[in-house]
Amino acid sequence: xxxxxxxxLLLSTLIYSCxxxxxxxxxxxxAAGDSIPAGAATYDVKTQSILADSVYARTITAYxxxxxxxxxxxxxxxxxxxxxxxxxxxxxxxxxxxxxxxFRMYYGAYxxxxxxxxxxxxxxxxxxxxxxxLNTFYxxxxxxxxxxxxxKPVARKAFAARGASAKDSIYTYTDSYxxxxxxxxxxxxxxxxxxxxxxMYDKYVENKDNYKNxxxxxxxxxxxxxxxxxxxxxxxxYIDDMQLHLNFKYLIESSSGKVDxxxxxxxxxxxxxxxxxxxxFQNSDRLKELIAETKHTYLKTPAGIFTEVTLxxxxxxxxxxxxxxxxxxxTFTKYNEKSESxxxxxxxxxxxxxxxxxMYDFFEKNKTYDNKxxxxxxxxSSGATANTYSFTNIAPLISLCVAEKAKGTxxxxxxxxxxxxxxxxxxxxxxxxxIKSNLDMESACLVGGDTPLKLQVLFTTF
Numbered sequence: 001x002x003x004x005x006x007x008x009l010l011l012s013t014l015i016y017s018c019x020x021x022x023x024x025x026x027x028x029x030x031a032a033g034d035s036i037p038a039g040a041a042t043y044d045v046k047t048q049s050i051l052a053d054s055v056y057a058r059t060i061t062a063y064x065x066x067x068x069x070x071x072x073x074x075x076x077x078x079x080x081x082x083x084x085x086x087x088x089x090x091x092x093x094x095x096x097x098x099x100x101x102x103f104r105m106y107y108g109a110y111x112x113x114x115x116x117x118x119x120x121x122x123x124x125x126x127x128x129x130x131x132x133x134l135n136t137f138y139x140x141x142x143x144x145x146x147x148x149x150x151x152k153p154v155a156r157k158a159f160a161a162r163g164a165s166a167k168d169s170i171y172t173y174t175d176s177y178x179x180x181x182x183x184x185x186x187x188x189x190x191x192x193x194x195x196x197x198x199x200m201y202d203k204y205v206e207n208k209d210n211y212k213n214x215x216x217x218x219x220x221x222x223x224x225x226x227x228x229x230x231x232x233x234x235x236x237x238y239i240d241d242m243q244l245h246l247n248f249k250y251l252i253e254s255s256s257g258k259v260d261x262x263x264x265x266x267x268x269x270x271x272x273x274x275x276x277x278x279x280x281f282q283n284s285d286r287l288k289e290l291i292a293e294t295k296h297t298y299l300k301t302p303a304g305i306f307t308e309v310t311l312x313x314x315x316x317x318x319x320x321x322x323x324x325x326x327x328x329x330x331t332f333t334k335y336n337e338k339s340e341s342x343x344x345x346x347x348x349x350x351x352x353x354x355x356x357x358x359m360y361d362f363f364e365k366n367k368t369y370d371n372k373x374x375x376x377x378x379x380x381s382s383g384a385t386a387n388t389y390s391f392t393n394i395a396p397l398i399s400l401c402v403a404e405k406a407k408g409t410x411x412x413x414x415x416x417x418x419x420x421x422x423x424x425x426x427x428x429x430x431x432x433x434x435i436k437s438n439l440d441m442e443s444a445c446l447v448g449g450d451t452p453l454k455l456q457v458l459f460t461t462f
């Protein structure tokens with residue numbers, strides 16, 4: 001009988017490749033008298049759409065614009081931006097005149113109409129955003145807590161993603177993991193009052209410690225901007241980088257050896273990951289109507305709809321009291337939809353399956369998937385399994401849920417997981433090193449709701 005445990009180990013490795021007709025699996029590889037009963041079973045799984053009115057989005061990408069989709073309704077995006085200051089920053093000592101202040105936004109992508117007429121407004125913040133204020137990083141942030149809407153804005157500008165207001169260039173930037181990227185970018189310049197630029201320089205003359213570091217700069221010089229769209233419908237910009245250009249004239253040494261040659265210069269202050277960039281997303285009540293539908297479920301980003309999955313843990317535990325669960329898999333199928341929109345949304349390419357009780361903590365603590373309580377699946381667009389997301393072995397999660405229920409340590413969502421569209425970041429070896437909420441305009445309609453899905457389990461009995 002001591003061979004039984006060796007064969008069990010082999011079986012746990014091989015059994016996953018088998019299908020539902022594996023009732024006799026194991027007998028062909030185990031000697032007579034040492035066979036281990038093995039089998040497969042299928043259980044119904046319930047799914048439903050849930051509203052995701054806010055997601056954790058600590059990102060340096062800002063989203064701006066408005067788009068009304070025939071299926072999902074109106075969506076608007078605006079943002080709060082702070083600007084960084086290098087430690088102990090110094091202006092040239094020979095500045096003669098402040099000549100202008102420009103707010104520049106770079107974007108490599110956008111959603112919607114490239115020539116659609118839009119208008120943005122820029123307001124200065126009146127309150128410093130506390131770094132420890134976690135709510136700032138959720139997309140339900142309320143900008144009115146940080147700026148006064150009754151005061152005059154510092155700028156308004158008409159724009160189009162690729163219209164006359166947009167300029168293009170080759171732009172090189174360093175991402176949050178230190179990798180250098182070169183991309184063809186568009187950019188918009190917003191002219192701000194020269195008086196604001198003068199005020200920024202006066203703060204330096206008043207006390208150089210105002211430019212000692214980012215914290216001093218934000219507190220004493222410029223608290224930041226609130227940027228929002230006020231007119232137009234049909235375009236969302238994905239802004240990857242923002243800069244503030246303070247322009248001036250200053251003296252340099254001329255060929256005569258004297259400091260008497262007047263030239264143009266600029267100081268650049270960038271929006272970086274060290275300071276706060278906060279996006280606000282708003283969806284219309286149309287989403288509430290969609291989550292009430294029961295014939296299917298939805299995924300909609302950003303901050304729109306997730307799919308909740310209720311796993312049949314009690315049923316599995318009852319039927320397999322003496323069994324070892326070797327594998328469990330479930331597949332979610334996307335319907336082929338015909339969009340009425342001129343600019344149909346893309347399909348989420350990566351889904352995170354995470355326990356419902358962990359869906360906020362996962363992102364706040366910058367976790368990655370572990371194939372125990374969280375899983376990743378990639379969308380399959382072609383072949384025999386086209387239009388599917390498959391989670392091929394969630395047995396560790398099911399076993400954990402069973403154990404929690406037995407110990408009485410479970411919460412009210414102990415048997416529920418949520419499917420969340422995400423974006424992944426990889427290192428030079430292709431390994432996933434970061435998972436963020438998907439903030440692009442994407443959607444999918446999934447088989448489910450009134451139609452139960454199937455969870456397949458493979459097990460052995462000792």
